[in-house]
Amino acid sequence: LSDPFVIIELLPRHIFSSCVEQQTVVHKRTLNPVFDECFEYSVTLEQCRAEGAMILFTVMDHDVLTFNDFAGEAYLSLNQIPGVDRGTSNADNFHGLKEIELNLMHQRDREHPILKTLESRLGDKAAQDFMKKCRERVTNF
Structure with missing residues (x-):
């Protein structure tokens, strides 16, 4: 439960x-x-x-x-x-x-190319905010 x-x-x-x-x-x-x-x-x-x-x-x-x-x-x-x-x-x-x-x-594939691409976009605030949320949701991301 x-x-x-x-x-x-x-x-x-x-x-x-x-x-x-x-x-x-x-x-x-x-x-x-x-x-x-x-x-x-x-x-x-x-x-x-x-x-x-x-x-x-x-x-x-x-x-x-x-x-x-x-x-x-x-x-x-x-x-x-x-x-x-x-x-x-x-x-x-x-x-x-x-x-x-x-x-x-x-999302089970933590190595998915789209996630890696978003993670590499350091100057993109929306991408970084999204990746931060992903890390908060899934431990060991």
Whole structure:
């Protein structure tokens, strides 16, 4: 069993610079948690429609005595949310929205060429921030 919780953040940071990450409550001793919580961010429709705008869900296993363990992550493009897409959907009423199932991803290849490339981009703040997050999530990275 684990003690999972989820960190929610809007990306990319240069678009959502005023939005801080938020997190769910910890669900004790379960492998099948249901995170039935609401989170609000003050953003514009233009920010949400920006290229690459997304929500990152990072699932962590809470540990009391050591660092929290990274369990996986999932991304949701903001263009998939009704009212944000350029269609005729209206975001005024969220009742009846369909669930979106997201697969958890976990980077296992620490020697992947893309990660090595990002790590070598010392002058690129976004790349360095991303690699810092990777190191925080996965021990022995």
